[in-house]
Amino acid sequence: MKGFWHFPALAVVVSSLIKWMNHPIIAAVFLVWLFYLFYRRRICAMPFVLSLISLIFFSFFIPRIETIEINHKQPPQDKELTGTIITPIQVEPEKISFIFQVANTDSKVSMLYFPDNPVHVASDYPHIAYGSTCRISTLLDIPKPATNPGQFDYQGYANKQGISYQSIITSLDELDCLEGTGFLHHIYQIRASMLDYVNGNISDGTAAWILALLFGDKSFLAKDTIELFRQWGLSHLLAISGLHVGLMITITYFLLVRTNLFTKEYAQWGMLLFLPVYALMAGGEPSVWRASIMAIFFIILHKTKWKISVTDVLSITFIVLILFDKLIIYHVGFQLSFMVTFGLLLSRKCLSRTKSSIKQMLLISFIAQMMIIPLLFHYFHILQPLSILLNLFIVPYFTFFVIPTLLMLLFTSPISTISSIIDQLFIVVHEQVLLGIGKIDNYLHYPLVAGSMSFVAVILYYLFLFFFMGYLERGKQVKSFYCGVIIVMIILVDISRPFFSPIGTVTMLDIGQGDAFIIELPYRKGVILIDAGSKVTNTNQQPSASVYNQVIQPYLFAKGIHKIDAIFLSHEDLDHIGSVDYILEDIEVNNIFISDFFDSKEIVWNYSEVVTVKRNDTIVVGNTLFKVLAPFEDRKSANDNSLVLFTNIGGMNWLFTGDISKKEEKEIVKSYPNINVDVLKVAHHGSKTSTDKEVLTQLAPHYALISVGEDNSYGHPSDEVIRNLRESGAIVLRTDRDGAIQFKFIKDRGTFYRFLP
Structure with missing residues (x-):
């Protein structure tokens, strides 16, 4: 089998792809290829048979996440639970979290606690720890699924960890726990103590980097920094990987031998014991386990004089980790780590022939990026082409300065004089480097935005x-x-x-209590937004970025949209325009259209391409015409001054009504008595102040779209409106129950789809 372990590993990959993508043809192609290699004597019987066994075994062993049926509309249930804490306590400034295994069941519960004041140390809550057996009465809720295309699917993420429920704890005193015991409990207690020590003895900014790069806890890093590193393909530097583990092995081995505490022979045995402990101390991320297990294999091979290729070691490590945790195959870090490592191993001859260290670093960066491009498009929908060059400078900086400096700081922290000097040196240098990356992002940010590759x-x-x-x-x-x-x-x-697809799409996004429509014309002849609302912050009643970051941007990027031809803003309420500023920061926008009576022009007036329109104006975007039906005059009301648009898309007449009242609706049908509407955007989220019954009789819409927040405090949509719509014969589609609503069309024929089942 020496030199052929990558075949069973590839069989595992094929098994996971069958479950993940539901493409049995992948197995058929793999089997044909495998039989061809065996027939042509390219592989012998042992790898051939093991590959077949791996394909069959892992096809049953790896679960299909989609088959886990969970009713997301089920209300929270009050339950008395007894079970065990099965993960280390994750302490972040704004929350504490852990996974709770319910006794005598397979159910795992994600427990969350949001304290009133920021938390920094786990020792504030000594009664909860890994391995503790606890009892609690709490409300169990189903993890929320994505309700929009491209949106992060928390329910799917939880399912991939085997988590069935979540619970928000109002007080940790509700947990009646017996202290945990066992080896892992003590390891995690030491980890918690180390985290507390770092937070208490090292400056906050530096401590955040030590926790991230040495202990695998990124929760204290600034979110802007994490996002900046993600955009520029530097996220691998924030995760503990082979680089970090290699440095830890080198330093630890050097200290053991040079201090004469151990001979080389005993130091190697000591490393076999140290590596699993460090993997646990470092948070147990897949990349850490991969590097640690591979290091253990190499030490054992060195001691036993058994020769085996590095590719074989990587393949065996891959299989072992999946056998240990069958859900790890769905972990993004696991996939990225193995793809990069495998690519570098395949290229090792090419790398070894490159004499220039600069060329070698550039080649390593290039290979690493090339290996994960399809994964980057699949998960993040964005690629920064210049990241290869940036990695060329930043990777050596982290390798030769950041990680060694942080390790030195950690080891010298008991000596305050020395540690403070090192701390200040790190802060001065690192701040300048981060500022430099920020400037590069400001001036050279030309990302390639695309959806998942086919x-x-x-x-x-x-x-x-x-x-x-x-x-x-x-x-x-x-x-x-x-x-x-x-x-x-x-x-x-x-x-x-x-740009070659004849399919067009109209999407009513589920942004909660607000409006956001995205129209994509066939052959990408135009992308139009009608409103882009947001939530409002509790502190200063300003628009929050959450809707843009969690819904609008993911949708645009997932569809490969990096340019918007037109944005129509109905009126100035934040639930209709609150995300516009965030859109303008990220995406090129040709024109913004507002009415003459848009009351807060300063919201968008700094944008040079704002166009005011009035009644009976027509705007053509691509090959689609939009006619302005209202406002007629200044109604002295933001809602009644809403921009009302009429258009034909996919062979259907659409009426977008903003938040107009019944009075304005009657004025519209009076002024346009022959208007015929197939699709009505129900005004004001289904408020009883809109959607007049007589107006519905005249419009006679076939479909009624209601953009409304789930369990909103306004009582939208009203029962009266729903009743009137149904009596008029309209099919009601609403975001609070159906998620995003999509109308897909080719020429003059189209179909509506609900995102949620």
């Missing part, structure tokens, strides 16, 4: 990447160049799919 494109991408690296390794530069050109073409053609 399955065919992913297969072709990795196929030609394999040829590219093979030709590069053999010194065939011309053929390697041609393969590189083909790879670029595969990416560009795949992300250009919307």
Whole structure:
């Protein structure tokens, strides 16, 4: 089997893809390829048989997350629970969390506690710890699913960890616990004590980086910094990886040997004991376990003189981790870590032939980025092409300055004089580097925004990447160049799919109590937004970025939208325009249209392309015409001054009404007596002050769209409005129950789809 362990590992990957993507054809292609290799004597019987066994076994072993049926509309249930805390206590400034295994069941509960004041140390709550057996009476709720395309699916994320329920604890005193026991309990207690020590003895800014890079806890890093690193492909530096583990091994081994505490022989045995403990102390992330297990394998191989390839070690480690945790295959960090490591291993000959250290660093950065591009598009929908160059400078900086300096600071922290000097040095240097990355982001931020790559494109991408690296390794530069050109073409053609698609889409996003419509014309001839609302902060009643960050931006990026042709703003209420400023910061917008009576022009007036429109004006975007039906005059009311638009999309007449009242509705049908409406955007979220019964009789809509927040305090939509709509024969579609509503059309034919089942 030596040199062939990657075949069973590949069989595991195929098994997971079958469960993840529901494409049995993947297994068929793999089997044909495997039989071909066996027939041509490229592989012998042992790897052939083990690969078949792996394919069959892991096809049953790895669960299909989609088969976990959970009713997200089920109300919270009051339950008396007895069970065990099965994870370390995660302490963040704004919350404390842990996973609770209910006794005598397979149910896991995500427990959350939000304290009144920021929390910094776990020792404030000594009665809860890993392994503690507890009893609590609490409300169990179902994790909320995504209600919009592209939105983070918390329910799916929880399911991938085996979590069925969540509970928000009002007070940790509600937990009646017996202190945990056992080896892991003591390890996690030491970890908690170390985190408390770092927070209490090192400056806040530096402590946040020590906790992130040495203990795997990023909760104290600034969110802006985490987002900046994510955008520029530097997130791997914030996760403990082979680099960190390698440095820890080197330093620990050096100290054990150089201080004459151990001989080299005993120091190696000591490392075998130290690595699993460090993996636990560092938070137990997949990348840490991968690096630690591989290091353990290499130490054992060195001591036993058994020769095995690095690729075999990586493949065995991959299989072992999945056997240990069958859900780990769905972990993003696990996927990224193994993809990068596997790519670097396949390229090791090419890397070893590169004499220049700068060229070698550039090549490592290039290979790492190329290996994960399809995953980056799938999970984040964005790629920064210049990140390869930035990695060239930032990776050595973290390798040779940040991590060694933080380790030195941690070890010298008992000596305040020395540690304070190191601390100040780190702060001065690191702040300047972060400012430099920020400036690069300000002036060179030209990301490639795209949705997930198609399955065919992913297969072709990795196929030609394999040829590219093979030709590069053999010194065939011309053929390697041609393969590189083909790879670029595969990416560009795949992300250009919307420009060749005859399918158009109208989406009413579920943003809670507010409006946000996105219209995508066929062949990407135009992208139009009608309103883009937000929530309001509790402190100063300003628009919150949460709706944009969690709903609007993910949708736009998932659809590969990086330019908006027009934004129509109905009126100035924040539940209709609160996300516009955030959109303008991230995305190119050609025009913003408002009415003459838009009362707060300063909200958007600093944007040069604001156009005011009035009744009977027509605006053409792409090949679609929008006619302004209202306002007629200044009604001295933001709601009644709403911009009312009429258009035809997908063979249907649409009426977008903003928040107008019954009086304004009657004025519209009086002024346009022959108006015919197929799709009505119900005014003011279904308030009883709108949607007049007589107006409905004249409009006779086939579909009624209501954008409304779940369990909102306004009582929207009113029972009267729902009754009137149904009596008029309209099919009611509402975001609080159906999630996002999408109308997909080709030419003059289209169909409505609910995002939630």
